Amino acid sequence: MIREIHIFKEGQTLFKDIIVENKDIDTDSVMTLVASSAQNLQEWKIDSTEINRYRFVYMNSHNAQFIVTMDRQSSLQKVNEAMMSLVSRFMMVFESTLESDEWKSTDFTPFGIGFRKIVGTIPVKMCLAGHGGTGKTTLLELATLPSRGPAQEYVPTFFGDKALLKADFDPYIFSIFDLGGQDRFVQEWGKIIRSGSLVFIVTDSTEANLEWTKRIAYPVLKAELPYARAIAIANKQDLPGALSPQEVAGKLGVPAYGMQANQLDFRERWLELIRALAFEELEFKIVGEIKETE
Amino acid sequence: MPEGLAVLKWDDELGPIVTIRTPKKLKIGLDPTTSMRAYGIATLGETKESQKPGFSSLAFEDFKLAVYYGGLNMHLKGLPSMVFLVLHPEEDPDVYKDALPEIATQIFLNAENDAYEKMVAPLYKQISRYTQMTAEQQQASVLTDPVRRGIIQILMKNGTVLSADLEQVIFEEVGKKIDVDIVLRPLVKMGIIATGWVEGLSSEVIYLTRALFVLRTVSHNIVRAVLESDLPKDATESYLESSKEYHRDYVARLRNDLFKTVWSDAEEIGKYMLDFDTYDLIQVLRRSPIEMKQLPEMISLSNAKIKKKLSTLEKANIVTRIKDGNKQQHVILKCNPEVVTVYPEWLIQRTVDQYNSEIIASQQAKHYLEVLKQSHPSQMKLIAELE
Numbered sequence: 001m002i003r004e005i006h007i008f009k010e011g012q013t014l015f016k017d018i019i020v021e022n023k024d025i026d027t028d029s030v031m032t033l034v035a036s037s038a039q040n041l042q043e044w045k046i047d048s049t050e051i052n053r054y055r056f057v058y059m060n061s062h063n064a065q066f067i068v069t070m071d072r073q074s075s076l077q078k079v080n081e082a083m084m085s086l087v088s089r090f091m092m093v094f095e096s097t098l099e100s101d102e103w104k105s106t107d108f109t110p111f112g113i114g115f116r117k118i119v120g121t122i123p124v125k126m127c128l129a130g131h132g133g134t135g136k137t138t139l140l141e142l143a144t145l146p147s148r149g150p151a152q153e154y155v156p157t158f159f160g161d162k163a164l165l166k167a168d169f170d171p172y173i174f175s176i177f178d179l180g181g182q183d184r185f186v187q188e189w190g191k192i193i194r195s196g197s198l199v200f201i202v203t204d205s206t207e208a209n210l211e212w213t214k215r216i217a218y219p220v221l222k223a224e225l226p227y228a229r230a231i232a233i234a235n236k237q238d239l240p241g242a243l244s245p246q247e248v249a250g251k252l253g254v255p256a257y258g259m260q261a262n263q264l265d266f267r268e269r270w271l272e273l274i275r276a277l278a279f280e281e282l283e284f285k286i287v288g289e290i291k292e293t294e
Numbered sequence: 295m296p297e298g299l300a301v302l303k304w305d306d307e308l309g310p311i312v313t314i315r316t317p318k319k320l321k322i323g324l325d326p327t328t329s330m331r332a333y334g335i336a337t338l339g340e341t342k343e344s345q346k347p348g349f350s351s352l353a354f355e356d357f358k359l360a361v362y363y364g365g366l367n368m369h370l371k372g373l374p375s376m377v378f379l380v381l382h383p384e385e386d387p388d389v390y391k392d393a394l395p396e397i398a399t400q401i402f403l404n405a406e407n408d409a410y411e412k413m414v415a416p417l418y419k420q421i422s423r424y425t426q427m428t429a430e431q432q433q434a435s436v437l438t439d440p441v442r443r444g445i446i447q448i449l450m451k452n453g454t455v456l457s458a459d460l461e462q463v464i465f466e467e468v469g470k471k472i473d474v475d476i477v478l479r480p481l482v483k484m485g486i487i488a489t490g491w492v493e494g495l496s497s498e499v500i501y502l503t504r505a506l507f508v509l510r511t512v513s514h515n516i517v518r519a520v521l522e523s524d525l526p527k528d529a530t531e532s533y534l535e536s537s538k539e540y541h542r543d544y545v546a547r548l549r550n551d552l553f554k555t556v557w558s559d560a561e562e563i564g565k566y567m568l569d570f571d572t573y574d575l576i577q578v579l580r581r582s583p584i585e586m587k588q589l590p591e592m593i594s595l596s597n598a599k600i601k602k603k604l605s606t607l608e609k610a611n612i613v614t615r616i617k618d619g620n621k622q623q624h625v626i627l628k629c630n631p632e633v634v635t636v637y638p639e640w641l642i643q644r645t646v647d648q649y650n651s652e653i654i655a656s657q658q659a660k661h662y663l664e665v666l667k668q669s670h671p672s673q674m675k676l677i678a679e680l681e
């Protein structure tokens with residue numbers, strides 16, 4: 001997932017678009033640092049550097065420095081390609097502007113539309129992780145097949161499933177990976193979840209399930225996606241004896257949100273959770289920093 | 295006949311994606327849920343250390359899949375890693391057990407820069423022929439592929455080599471980095487090589503168990519058939535004379551430069567054997583001399599095509615034509631092109647020498663001698679008898 005772009009020339013900002021802000025670092029000083037590395041790059045060469053859960057991909061063209069911030073574990077190759085196409089696009093319009101002194105007085109904001117279009121070509125990868133029967137497939141279908149309504153019968157998912165979600169999440173689109181939750185499939189998750197940005201830890205809000213999640217799912221998630229953002233879905237809130245989202249959050253060490261995935265009424269809420277996690281507008285946890293409490 | 299063929303690769307953001315399919319209108323069997331399943335079946339339990347590429351089949355309600363998977367390395371690199379056939383529910387996927395790997399290997403070997411994309415449609419058109427490939431044709435396909443031919447050449451010289459070294463040599467010879475594993479797999483299956491781990495060595499060791507090449511032999515039943523035929527005496531005599539002379543010359547060339555003679559034949563004759571029409575022609579001619587006018591009926595090819603194939607084979611000194619008293623043309627094999635495998639006796643001494651001069655690790659040499667002992671024809675016969 002691409003989060004930001006900054007374009008500098010001679011220390012001035014030509015253009016910036018911040019889709020999701022990097023709250024936990026000092027963006028300005030990081031930008032100064034990265035821009036000076038970028039200045040030393042050959043024309044059309046791409047390089048990148050990582051800080052915490054972010055990766056900064058940068059390039060130098062016509063003495064302008066292009067810096068794209070992405071989630072650290074997203075697919076670098078795709079962001080490199082995106083960088084190429086966005087710099088080409090930029091140069092198509094502004095090449096001559098940059099070659100004269102004109103750039104000092106030019107308004108570059110129209111580039112924003114092109115930038116966001118390119119951002120939308122790389123799906124934000126989200127993974128539904130949890131034990132079999134907790135509601136992952138139901139959530140996948142609730143999001144992507146609203147007309148059919150979530151299936152009520154339980155068909156265990158073999159290995160995994162996936163679907164593309166295009167909703168009102170501009171500029172992002174999402175690819176949802178539903179991970180087969182039977183024990184024999186958990187060891188396979190690594191093959192599926194690489195490059196994930198978002199993890200939804202799906203539970204059926206029972207004690208036994210939370211135990212399973214911590215024991216079986218956590219090690220795999222922490223090993224594979226330490227920099228991804230996570231929230232827990234406290235599903236099946238309608239069932240008697242369901243632990244509350246607060247209780248689930250306490251036991252899992254991850255903010256938890258209540259859900260009833262088999263109810264079409266919950267679609268809005270589910271989509272809002274996806275959106276809010278992508279835009280970091282709710283409480284979440286970085287997978288590698290999860291500490292199991294109780 | 296399958297519904298179609300498709301190539302899949304793994305994309306981290308999108309999951310399995312179909313990179314190319316044929317025919318273009320193929321839809322069934324390509325939805326993401328099915329592709330995930332195919333991936334699941336193929337990769338289940340697989341790790342980097344123990345990859346499990348190979349053939350598998352899946353049955354769904356409305357279709358079946360015959361899948362050939364290239365292994366976790368290709369999967370992780372985002373290279374095309376799965377080739378599958380979509381089949382009717384009644385079709386038996388096992389029919390394609392040998393044909394699909396053959397096609398998939400060619401696709402995988404041309405994965406870089408998407409070179410394989412142009413090959414997919416023509417390969418698919420040949421699929422039913424591939425299912426009928428004889429053992430000899432499968433061996434010929436090894437000999438026509440420059441990479442696998444190169445491997446056999448190296449092994450016929452040295453007997454045993456480290457997989458990592460082999461990779462390097464191939465890289466130097468064909469100019470591209472190749473997943474040795476994919477290339478070797480069919481050779482293991484054919485019983486031509488064996489692989490194993492030797493303590494203390496960092497990469498897998500490869501051993502030759504049978505040498506593979508092409509020879510032009512004298513076909514005794516053809517000679518007998520010519521002698522017993524009603525062909526005029528002068529015609530048969532001139533055939534026998536020219537055939538004899540050809541073989542004399544051939545043997546001289548073998549003596550003179552064994553390597554060059556054998557390998558240039560392997561390349562050329564291998565190609566004829568993989569051309570299904572030409573191979574049909576050779577097969578028919580191996581049985582007996584045939585009157586030209588009977589050929590179209592026997593191999594259901596047009597006259598023009600037959601003429602073309604025959605003139606190629608004539609130039610290659612594989613067939614010859616003679617006329618009888620009624621001016622009818624007869625087509626006869628001048629020599630019998632055969633793909634042969636032989637026990638590599640010479641490698642026993644060679645291995646001992648390499649061991650003595652410390653060119654190969656002692657464990658590796660010992661292991662190879664053991665492999666050679668076990669694959670010795672006498673042992674094979676013993677095993678067959680026991681079974």
Ligand SMILES: Nc1nc2c(ncn2[C@@H]2O[C@H](COP(=O)(O)OP(=O)(O)O)[C@@H](O)[C@H]2O)c(=O)[nH]1
Pocket residue numbers: 130131132133134135136137138139151152153154155156157181235236237238239259260261262263
């Ligand atoms: N009561 C109740 N059942 C649910 C809820 N969400 C899903 N289910 C049911 O739980 C079963 C398992 O769901 P599924 O999505 O297949 O589980 P998965 O193995 O995690 O993919 C199905 O029968 C669903 O209809 C919920 O919120 N409440």
Ligand SMILES: [Mg+2]
Pocket residue numbers: 133136137138155156157178180181
């Ligand atoms: Mg499921």
